[in-house]
Amino acid sequence: MKKIVVIGAGAAGILAALQAAKKDDNKVILMERNDRIGRKLMITGKGRCNITNVADLPTFIKNIPGNGKFLYSAFRNFFNDDVISFFEKIGVATKVERGGRVFPQSDRAVEVVDTLCKCLYDAKVELQLNTKAMKIITADHKVTGVKTAVGQITSADVVILAAGGSSYPATGSDGNGVHLASVLGHTIEELHPALVPLETDLDWVKNLQGLSLRNVRVSVFTEGKKSAEMFGEMMFTHFGVTGPIILSLSRAIAISLSKRQKVFLTINLKPALTPEQLDARLQRDFKKYAHKQMKNAMIDLLPHRLIPIILDLAYINGEKPADQLSKKERYKLVATLRNLSVDITKSRPLAEAIVTCGGVNVKEIDPKTMQSKLIDGLYFAGEVVDVDGYTGGFNLQAAFSMGYTAGKNASDC
Incomplete structure (x- = not known):
């Protein structure tokens, strides 16, 4: 036997x-x-x-x-x-x-x-x-x-x-x-941890705790060079970011961070639209809500909690009437929507990794x-x-x- x-x-x-x-x-x-x-x-x-x-x-x-x-x-x-x-x-x-x-x-x-x-x-x-x-x-x-x-x-x-x-x-x-x-x-x-949430020191990220984003594209930049990207769903937490695409990208990020390499993410909130198409979409929305303030003129485009943060990062006053937005400000808004940057400080501990x-x-x-x-x-x-x-x-x-x-x-x- x-x-x-x-x-x-x-x-x-x-x-x-x-x-x-x-x-x-x-x-x-x-x-x-x-x-x-x-x-x-x-x-x-x-x-x-x-x-x-x-x-x-x-x-x-x-x-x-x-x-x-x-x-x-x-x-x-x-x-x-x-x-x-x-x-x-x-x-x-x-x-x-x-x-x-x-x-x-x-x-x-x-x-x-x-x-x-x-x-x-x-x-x-x-x-x-x-x-x-x-x-x-x-x-x-x-x-x-x-x-x-x-x-x-x-x-x-x-x-x-x-x-x-x-x-x-x-x-x-x-x-x-x-x-x-x-x-x-x-x-x-x-x-190293794999399939693990990621941390950031950015206060605006933590203020979005619980907000999920669908159909976004997240790109990873390691030492300033794009190293990976993925399309799908993610979520903001009290410490940073998580969700399916974040977990899938986290393995390589954790290894890079262990080597003390600088890592940041960019989130394209509207990856299905080219810059030109997104600009045209913004112009239609701002025409529709011409007499509303900017913080209320983007309700068809973004989750309510995300609007003031996007406007702040684009250096646009949320009280400004939509029909008074300049072309330069609109281009800045397009760039922010397509490249929302998040610095990653570390991954969550190995004990929390899937x-x-x-x-x-x-x-x-x-x-x-x-x-x-x-x-x-x-x-x-x-x-x-x-x-x-x-x-x-x-x-x-x-x-x-x-x-x-x-x-x-x-x-x-």
């Missing part, structure tokens, strides 16, 4: 355990430091669990800026249609929403976790809750067991390390997995099997690996695919 220990009962660890348990002669132990499995799964997709995306393989790779190409083999083993089929078979019906995002029809992450828990029970996986792995024991560069926080040693022929990264430590991802790999000689790429950027160097892992190239019998899966993607189901798919691949190969080796 082969004894397989999986460390971490998140998305990757659960899939690894279920796959490894398919062989009747395998004894599979799933160690989890929390009092229940799937803590992070419970909060993904705002509690709805965005399990995958229906995008094709090339699109998936593009949406995983952190070593996406490393996942080619894992995705070929177990991709989005396999995930959807897997959940449908175990009784979790799914649906596809905007952007190709796949959710359970119930919109309840707890349904996903509870069903996976039942699957582990049916597969006779031994679940050890409230059990923190402190050391992976090896001899002659081969896995022999796992030592827990209470000093107990569990023998093992194979260990699958799926203990997560360092984001949301309350869910169990406190960096312990990275530490366990480091002790064994694996190179750890520096950890995903960790960094982890075990992928060059030290066989992408076809997820086995360590340094330690025989050691496999990796999930966020502990230096792989991270954008929002939209890409990260969970990566976790499921790595977990499946690690579990299958650990079982077959």
Whole structure:
């Protein structure tokens, strides 16, 4: 009988355990430091669990800026249609929403976790809750067991390390997995927050707390040069900015800030209009509201709370009648609407990030099997690996695919 220990009962660890348990002669132990499995799964997709995306393989790779190409083999083993089929078979019906995002029809992450828990029970996986792995024991560069926080040693022929990264430590991802790999000689790429809100010192931004903007284009400038841009939705907060496109842009920004590089954003509030078209739109509005003050003449163009701020940044008196605005002032207003600048001082802490950027160097892992190239019998899966993607189901798919691949190969080796 082969004894397989999986460390971490998140998305990757659960899939690894279920796959490894398919062989009747395998004894599979799933160690989890929390009092229940799937803590992070419970909060993904705002509690709805965005399990995958229906995008094709090339699109998936593009949406995983952190070593996406490393996942080619894992995705070929177990991709989005396999995930959807897997959940449908175990009784979790799914649906596809905007952007190709796949959710359970119930919109309840707890349904996903509870069903996976039942699957582990049916597969006779031994679940050890409230059990923190402190050391992976090896001899002659081969896995022999796992030592827990209470000093107990569990023998093992194979260990699958799926203990997560360092984001949301309350869910169990406190960096312990990275530490366990480091002790064994694996190179750890520096950890940074990914999919994380950004901070600014600008008071006007904080005064817009709670205001969401749709269909805007945000451009990132690093050391004065445009480094990225994205179209979509964002939101102002009491500390800065967040929302889908901000989170997606945040990975590269966090890395740049760690290098002490200057970063600022520009927000194009009307990206569908050229400067000429926007100017024409302004002239129509100001003709319509000719006898109103400027602060009331832009109600068709912008959210009410944003109007006085735009006027202030464009150096236009909000009390000024719309029909008295000069051509020069109108051009300045166009420029402000298309280039609303926000200096970024820092990202929110790693503990608040949805995903960790960094982890075990992928060059030290066989992408076809997820086995360590340094330690025989050691496999990796999930966020502990230096792989991270954008929002939209890409990260969970990566976790499921790595977990499946690690579990299958650990079982077959």
